[in-house]
Amino acid sequence: MMFGDLTRNDKLLFLGFTIAALAMPLLAWPVGANYPDLLQKFAIYGIFAIGFNILFGLTGYLSFGHAAFLGVGSYAAVWMFKGVTMNVIPAVIFGVMVSGLFAALIGFVSLRRSGIYFSILTLAFAQMSYNLAYSVLTPITNGETGLQLRQDDARILDRMFVEQTEGLPSTNLFGLEMSGYPGFYFCCVLLIVAFFIALRIQRSPFGMMLRAIKTNQVRMNYTGFNTRPYALTAFIISGMYAGLAGSLLAVTDPLAGAERMQWTASGEVVLMTILGGAGTLVGPILGAGLIKYFENIFSSYNDSLLAESFSFLPDFLNDALVFVIGPFVGEGWSLLLGIVFMAIVIFLPGGLxxxxxxxxxxxxxxxxxxxxxxxxxxxxx
Amino acid sequence: MDVILLQLLNGLDKGGAYALIALGLTIIFGTLGVVNFAHGALFMLGAFCAVSVQALLTISKKVKDESIKFFDAYKEIPYLEAWWGDTGAMIIDYAVPISILIAIPLMLLIGLGMERGLIRYFYKRPHAEQILVTFGLAIVVQELIKAQFGANPIPTPAPEVIAGSANVGLWVGLGESVVYPWWRLIYLAFAGVVIALAFAFLNLTTYGMVVRAGMADRETVGLLGINIQRRFTIVFGMAAVIAGLAGVMYTPILPPDYHMGMDFLVLSFVVVVVGGMGSLGGAVLAGFMLGILQSFASMNEVKSILPGIDQIIIYLIAVVILLVRPRGLLGRKGVMES
Amino acid sequence: MAILEVKDVNKAFGGLKALNAVNLSVEEGTVHAIIGPNGAGKSTLLNCFVGRLIPDTGSVIFNGRSLLGIKPHEINQTGVARVFQTPEIFTDLSILENVMIPAFAKVDGSFRINAWKTVGTRGEVRDMAEKVLEEVGLQEKRDIIASSLSRGDKRRLEMAMCLVQDPKLLLLDEPTAGMSRADTNNTVDLLQRVGTHITKIVIEHDMHVVFSLADHISVLAQGTVIAGGKPEDIKGNPKVQEAYLGGRTHECRNGETGRNGSGAVRGRLFLLPGAAELLRRELYRSGRQLRCEAGRDPGIAGPERRRQDVDAAYHRAHGRSATA
Structure with a gap:
């Protein structure tokens, strides 16, 4: 029943996706992106974008506060590391559960409105969470410093079964350390699972209803559907995806800070989804990968590096190129991002x-x- | 009592900024039906108008510092001072008021350009796309400012004459404990005047009346052969000017940085929602109300009972309003109610 | 046996009484037409059946169950389907999906998380949809996107979406409005051919359609049922002649809420008090009255208009002169 009822095209799509995901280090090699830290980001933000797409692309609700769930997932996972064990499985499960509950709460309220009101409500909730994480909730979030591991954390299970070593312990999957390529492959497997679930949702009657809600909510009501629980379910699923991504961020680097919840972060996932193509299965992952890749490349450049890489050109051309491209690299990466964002919405609302x-x-x-x-x-x- | 007065003044101040931005937002939404996420950027651009004017006025030349004898020391003296002495120094001192005069035509131009160049193509597109494209624009503007002026706040002080504080407490018979910066009082008065002007324009002139008729039923006004489109464009320009002026005037209170627009935008949106989408009076009322509430919520006495309330009060109110009375405090019935 | 029983339904919008003690009884298996001039309250009445509006007083009993105060989707689940005046379809989805969705509502109920199995495993639902598509003659187009259909086809699609649920009661709000004669005939033909066992309530202006379909006609005017009976009886009824078929022109004095010979006039447009005042003054001064068809808005606002402009605007909007 896992694959049997998928059409031949979908099976091929999934097979292709799996191969591409597993071979990502190879595929990323020609463009110089084949190092684990970046590959992990591809996978994690891919999951985030898939989840966001279930709400925005499929159901038509534009949430401007999705980063809140990412942040909550991170905090929950780090707390699991601190309190129970450095094994990643409980942390990931806990992160997904907590953000799912959080999404249920926020979704229940926000979904009483639609359209722009929904966007502003989610934005308000996310800003609220962000502000709280910085202030009152400091005992839980450790405020501006962010939540980090400490030598004297409880780690109940680890202290019972694993011999303690000097220094901070690292996250692991039953002993396998979750940094570098093992970390990437852990995220990658979860990305494939996440993609598979999204594929099943999209092809199911449930997914069909979500698309119908996006197209014509009035008709849905007069057709005998109670649309709110459908939208709420989509919201929760989407929040759990964000929580999964958040906890994976903590798995690969066990700290969590409130800046992950800021609304610019929410804007980023919107951009990823739009860039790739909202409503499509592969698009959001593509968008996430592209943005993380170019962010990595462009933000590490500066004028002198730029000049160096164009050094094969005659001087005046080199200067001209540096002058033109200079403002968009390094600190200026966000500027490029903004321009791309606008261009996509204006000329290609369906994305890549x-x-x-x-x-x-x-x-x-x-x-x-x-x-x-x-x-x-x-x-x- | 004096604490309450002080908090009230503080709140009115912040409320003034919220109200001015929200007023523009709601005018744009009411007339053009566009959700403008780039409105905060206009506020920020206004503030950087003041920064630019200050920078222009203080363009300096290097002169040898004669007071230092041991080595060749140079100091920078603004040309204005070098040419006109004390008069020049005074002009520099008045950078912020001067920039108001410059901001008005400049912001009008920016507003008109923005509407003609981008916004008008999005009238018929879904709200989500309007939000996204203006959000993108906001990022672009913000990053351009950051590239030009850097990421740090730039102090732009008010003129020296009014640098001190007013003894507000004495005026109302509360003793000397309530002092309040002059500039903030001026800001408050300024906000009041701008709001009054905007209302007078929209309510007392036939031009404004047609605009309001257009807000109520755009199609019909169009049927009358009025070029409502042109008026809306101008209204967009006006909204930009209002936001820009709010920004210029706010610079002595809060040294501007590139992300101040975004910070104020989110709150102003909440203000618009609380006041009622498309309701001018609602925006102003909610702006001041939320400013005051926020100010009171940040009192220590309140915080000790409800920790963190100052951080979330505005959002909390927005959530409650949206759920209980979705059209907002003064919103027209049926607007945006699902 | 009556499947729908409407008793003493009243509904007022502000000072305007849209429905005034409406009584109606729809027999199972019949086609019941509701006719009446514009603004008589036909659509208001229909909205009361599907949960879009709640009457101020009175009762609406469907199949022994009150429909008042329950949500539109619950009403649909009890077996009431509705075709709208302007087709409400899922424009971004394919024709087949458009019809499968209501079929799912019928089979799976109002909410069910069936996210794991694909749509492909639900052959029975697909069969239901394909069968209906064949009946309405859209099976050839089942894979194209609904937004690219012609207007007539959209209507037929919406009809199919309702028929696939095999409702006990089908409400049709002006099913032939804006259609060409040929399309109208097709629709009549379709309604006579498909779902003949389904009880139908039809709101319609086209008398040809009404008399070819209806078993029973109720005439609504000023929010009240002024006559009801078999088509032959209605044809000869002088009250109906006067209220509806006679075609009197109605007058609205000041462009605001007012009443006239047969229907109520609602002034949607004079939203600015100043504008309405100016217009009224202008019209009074000129000693003329604004004349408009009942229920149709003249389409005038704005403070600085002179009478000629008002005339011109009205003329542009409605193709004839506003003042007489």
Missing amino acids: MEGLARIHGWYRGRGQGDAGRNVAKQAAE
Whole structure:
């Protein structure tokens, strides 16, 4: 029953995705992104974006506070490390559960409104959580410093069964340390699982209802559906995905800070989803990967590095290029991000997947007219 | 008693800024039906107007410092001072008031450009896309400012004449314990005047009346052969000016940095929602109300009973309002109620 | 046996009485047409059946159960489906999906998390949908996106979405509004052919449609049922002639809420008090009255308009002169 009822195309899609995910170090090698820290980020933010897409792309609710669930997942996971064990399994489960509960609470209130009101409500809740994490909740969040591991943490289970060593312990999967490539593959397996679940949701009657809610909520009500629990379920699932991503951030680097919950972070996941293509399965992951990749590249550059990499050019060309590109690298990375964001919303609201589909449709000679685009859009999903 | 008065003044101050930004937001939403996430950026641009004017006025030349004899020392003297002596120094001192005059046409231009160049293509697109594109614009503006002026707050003091504090306590017979900076009082008065002007314009002139008619039923006004589009564009420019002025005036209170727009935007949105989307009076009322509530919530006496309340009070109120009375305090019935 | 029993339903909007002691009884298995001039309260009445509006007083009993105060989706689950005046369909989804969704509502109920098995495993639902699509003649187009359908096809699709639920009662709000003669005939044909056992309530202006479909006609005017009976009886009823078929022009004095010969006039547009005042003054001064069809808004606002402009605007909006 796991795969049997999927169509041949979906099986191929999943197979392809699995292979691509597992071979990510190889695929990322030509572009110089094949080091574990970055690969981990690809996988983690991929999960975050898949989850966000279930709410935004599928159900049509634009949440501007999704980073709150990411943050909560991180805090929960770090607390599990501190209190119980450095083994990652309980931490991940705990992170997902806590953010799921948190999402249920916030979703229950926020989903009483739709449209822009929903966006502002989620934004308000996220800012509230962010402010609280910085102030009153300091005993839980450790305020501005962020929650970190300490030598004298309780770690009840570890103290019972594992011999204590000098220095801070590291996160592990039954002894296998979760840094470097093992850490990446742990995230990668979870990414594949997350993708598989999203695929099943999207192809299920439940997913069909979510898409219908996005298209015409009024019709849904008069068709005999109670739409609110559907949307709430989507919200919770999506919050759990964010919690999973958050706890994985803690797995690969066991600390949690409130800045993860800030609304700019929520904006980032919106951008990832839009960039890749909201409503598509692969798009959000693509968007997350691209943004994390370029963030990594561009933000590490500065003018002198830039000049160095164009040193094969004549001097005046080199200077000109540095002058043009300079403002967008290093600190200016966010500027580029903002421009890309605007460009995507203005010219390609369907994201890269729509772009690919259009090229595909054009290539097959039916790029003209709406009908062709619709066919292409379907193909993209 | 004096503590309460002080907190009230503090709250009115912040409330003034909220009200001014929220007023523009709600005008734009009411007329154009656009949710403008870049409105905070306009506030920030206003503030950086003042910063730029100050920077321009203080362009300096290096001169040898004659007072130091042991080695060649140089000091920087603004050209203005070098040319006109004390008069020049006074002009520099008045950088903030001067920038108000410059901010008005500049912000109007920016507003018009923004509406013609970007916003108008999004009238018919879904709210989500409006939010996203203006959000992107806000990031771009913010990052440009950061690239130009750096990430640190830039102090832009008020003129020296009014640098001190007013003895507000004496005025109302509460003794000398209540002192309040002059500039903040001026800010408050300024906010009041701008709000009054905006209301007078919208309520007393036929031009404003047509705009309000358009807010109520845009199609019909269009049917009358009025070019409502042009008026809305101008209204957008006005909203930009209001936000910009709020920013200029706020600089002596809070040294501007590149993310101040975002900080105020989120709160101003909450203000608009609490006041009622599209309701001008609601925006002003809610702006002052939330400013005052926030100010009282940050009193130690309150915080000791409800820890952290100062951080979340505004959001908490917004949540309650949205759930209990979704159209907001003064919102028109049926607007945005699902 | 009566499947729908409406007793003494009243509904007022502010000072305007939209429904005034409406009594109606719909027999099971019949087609019941509700006719009446614009603004007579037909749509208001229909909205009271599906939970969009709650009447001020009175009762609506469907199949022995009160429909008042329960949510639209619950009403649908008791077996009431509705076709809207402007088709409400899922424009981004394919035709087949559009019809499968209501089928799922019928089979799985109002909420069920069936997120693990694919839609493909639910052959029975697909069969239901395909069967109905065949009946309405859309099976050829089942894989295209609904937004690309023609207007007539959208109506047919919405009809299919209701039929697939096999409702006990089907409400049709002007099913042929804005259709060409050929499309209208197709729709009539479809309604006579498909789901013949389903009780239907039809709101309709096209008398040809009404008389070819209805077993029973109720005439609504000023929010009250002024006549009811078999089509033959209605045709000859002088009250109906006067209220509906006679085609009198109605007058609205000052552009605000007012009443007239047969229907109520609602002034949606004069939202600015100043604007309404100016307009009224202008119209009085000129000694003329604003004349408009009952229930239709003249479409005028704005403070600085002269009468000629008012005329011109009205003319542009409605294709004829506003003042007489």
